[in-house]
Amino acid sequence: MDLVPRPLALTLGDPAGIGPDITLLAFQARLGETVPAFVLLGDPEVLAERSRLLGLSLKIEPVGDAREAIAAFGRALPVLPIAVPERVVAGQADSRAAPAVLGSIEQAVALTQSGATAAVVTNPISKASLYRAGFTFPGHTEFLAHLAGREPSDAVMMLAAGPLKVVPVTIHLPLKDVFGALSGALIVKTICITAQGLRRYFGIERPRIAVSGLNPHAGEGGSMGSEEIEMIAPAIAAAKAQGLDVTGPYPADTLFHAEARKTYDVAIAMYHDQGLIPFKTLAFNEGVNVTLGLPFIRTSPDHGTAFDIAGTGRANPRSLIEALRLAEKMHRNAEAQS
Amino acid sequence: MDLVPRPLALTLGDPAGIGPDITLLAFQARLGETVPAFVLLGDPEVLAERSRLLGLSLKIEPVGDAREAIAAFGRALPVLPIAVPERVVAGQADSRAAPAVLGSIEQAVALTQSGATAAVVTNPISKASLYRAGFTFPGHTEFLAHLAGREPSDAVMMLAAGPLKVVPVTIHLPLKDVFGALSGALIVKTICITAQGLRRYFGIERPRIAVSGLNPHAGEGGSMGSEEIEMIAPAIAAAKAQGLDVTGPYPADTLFHAEARKTYDVAIAMYHDQGLIPFKTLAFNEGVNVTLGLPFIRTSPDHGTAFDIAGTGRANPRSLIEALRLAEKMHRNAEAQS
Numbered sequence: 078m079d080l081v082p083r084p085l086a087l088t089l090g091d092p093a094g095i096g097p098d099i100t101l102l103a104f105q106a107r108l109g110e111t112v113p114a115f116v117l118l119g120d121p122e123v124l125a126e127r128s129r130l131l132g133l134s135l136k137i138e139p140v141g142d143a144r145e146a147i148a149a150f151g152r153a154l155p156v157l158p159i160a161v162p163e164r165v166v167a168g169q170a171d172s173r174a175a176p177a178v179l180g181s182i183e184q185a186v187a188l189t190q191s192g193a194t195a196a197v198v199t200n201p202i203s204k205a206s207l208y209r210a211g212f213t214f215p216g217h218t219e220f221l222a223h224l225a226g227r228e229p230s231d232a233v234m235m236l237a238a239g240p241l242k243v244v245p246v247t248i249h250l251p252l253k254d255v256f257g258a259l260s261g262a263l264i265v266k267t268i269c270i271t272a273q274g275l276r277r278y279f280g281i282e283r284p285r286i287a288v289s290g291l292n293p294h295a296g297e298g299g300s301m302g303s304e305e306i307e308m309i310a311p312a313i314a315a316a317k318a319q320g321l322d323v324t325g326p327y328p329a330d331t332l333f334h335a336e337a338r339k340t341y342d343v344a345i346a347m348y349h350d351q352g353l354i355p356f357k358t359l360a361f362n363e364g365v366n367v368t369l370g371l372p373f374i375r376t377s378p379d380h381g382t383a384f385d386i387a388g389t390g391r392a393n394p395r396s397l398i399e400a401l402r403l404a405e406k407m408h409r410n411a412e413a414q415s
Numbered sequence: 416m417d418l419v420p421r422p423l424a425l426t427l428g429d430p431a432g433i434g435p436d437i438t439l440l441a442f443q444a445r446l447g448e449t450v451p452a453f454v455l456l457g458d459p460e461v462l463a464e465r466s467r468l469l470g471l472s473l474k475i476e477p478v479g480d481a482r483e484a485i486a487a488f489g490r491a492l493p494v495l496p497i498a499v500p501e502r503v504v505a506g507q508a509d510s511r512a513a514p515a516v517l518g519s520i521e522q523a524v525a526l527t528q529s530g531a532t533a534a535v536v537t538n539p540i541s542k543a544s545l546y547r548a549g550f551t552f553p554g555h556t557e558f559l560a561h562l563a564g565r566e567p568s569d570a571v572m573m574l575a576a577g578p579l580k581v582v583p584v585t586i587h588l589p590l591k592d593v594f595g596a597l598s599g600a601l602i603v604k605t606i607c608i609t610a611q612g613l614r615r616y617f618g619i620e621r622p623r624i625a626v627s628g629l630n631p632h633a634g635e636g637g638s639m640g641s642e643e644i645e646m647i648a649p650a651i652a653a654a655k656a657q658g659l660d661v662t663g664p665y666p667a668d669t670l671f672h673a674e675a676r677k678t679y680d681v682a683i684a685m686y687h688d689q690g691l692i693p694f695k696t697l698a699f700n701e702g703v704n705v706t707l708g709l710p711f712i713r714t715s716p717d718h719g720t721a722f723d724i725a726g727t728g729r730a731n732p733r734s735l736i737e738a739l740r741l742a743e744k745m746h747r748n749a750e751a752q753s
Binding site for chain 1: 542543586587588589590591593594629630631632634635636638639640641667668669671672673674675686687688689691692693694695696697699
């Protein structure tokens, strides 16, 4: 068990997006509901200015050490300072913030790996802004895998909302590139990392894993595509041979109605929209993006920077609050096992 | 207005599937809820035997003319006889039934085009069984287009459940064949047929049409696929130039949550699972498959033959009942306009 309580490390995300807004609103929400203590890694001035812009009167407290955040959290939003050199204007993407954005992620990983913080929770970043500043990773997840010294395919993205958990095997690719990216080995690896993650962080000893097909009607016996027969069914067999409770391939369109969802703990989808469409249809505001397979816990709200509503007061902190709660729950589950 | 009431023409579907079961159960349900009068085109003996197997005591009444069904419907299930030459065993696919299965569809179309019946409602067929008997159409919809003397692309499949309506531009193809099948012209044609159908049969004068992208995040400005920029956005512009209320391309994963669904009357998806996943996630039992673009009304339950539960009493007639009701409503809307 965790004898010394540790805060969650929350990254800044893009300072011109809604990250500061939802961070402030999640902090404020701790008065009415349970929000685990976190420390923001970012510019205190950005938070203070956004707080004024939103008409909130929240106290921002710079701290020198992450652990101070636990004591501070009752009275003020604790921030480990990382300065953004230029003035941030809500809604206006600015690549000059990139070093602070990336520094925040790097520090969250370092603090969590050192044990000073319990988990990494990330605010949304703007890939376009980071690319302009020379960032070369496809996204957050791959960057986190790199920081952990792992392969990109070691990091598995899972969407979670209460009992609903969905893992797409391939993610941010043009749809036509899915066919080259998908392989039996990648499906097996994704299934295994998912099973380990559910066991370690969700306390599900023997997760029931349902795997979708790729084609309409899961190929209907080969008449509408052969990937199910040639790749997905053998991958399922290989994962079963490792002792896992894996079934499929199922037609994706009949895998997500209420009755079907009772039959599994996690659904494995073959590509982004196949998993994200049902997930966001069912859990639009409260979904959490979880990264499994890394040597630390990472969660994130499952929405983007939403530049268009940054600073307007219209941002909804629900997904971030759920991401904070889930990170803390995953941490407790892992501690209980170690 | 329809001065002489006409029944709906209900096809037999595969006699070894659940078509007979749900036909009997839909007929029985007329006592407790509104089920419009229909005439089944099929073998009375198949119905009578399935009725005994299910422990129902329903009267089957052969009729000589479709219009007799209106008067008969109160006392018995009216059937225009088309004999299946071999004995039908529930759950056992048998290609020898193919001529009766296809004859039933042909007669339903002929009766509806002649004005003897109000609309075509089809029970599920087994494509595999029909293929073995030499059937060469990809499915029901293409066969109906052929019977109407139309091009396959004239027949547009729409899934409907209450206010939720979804139209996939491409349907029963391996996912990797979507890229070759999709074109700007096909998207525009599908949008136009959908708009005409919603106006004529659903009484929506100026339908709000939301079009999804093809790639994750609708391509995110070209960084995850170019079809949105090169094909879908121009198709939307072309449809708008015809005076239609069309918007998009939208990321498919944020198009189907409750708030988003309030903003449109119909969503156009680019491929089968993109439209069918959210539809069946939200409306698993009560969905109706509607064919637009043909010179007659056609609806169908949106499930298959379910050979595994034929004759067991476990088949759910809900989707067929909704298909019958929607066909009758579409008929009334069209009559009101003519």
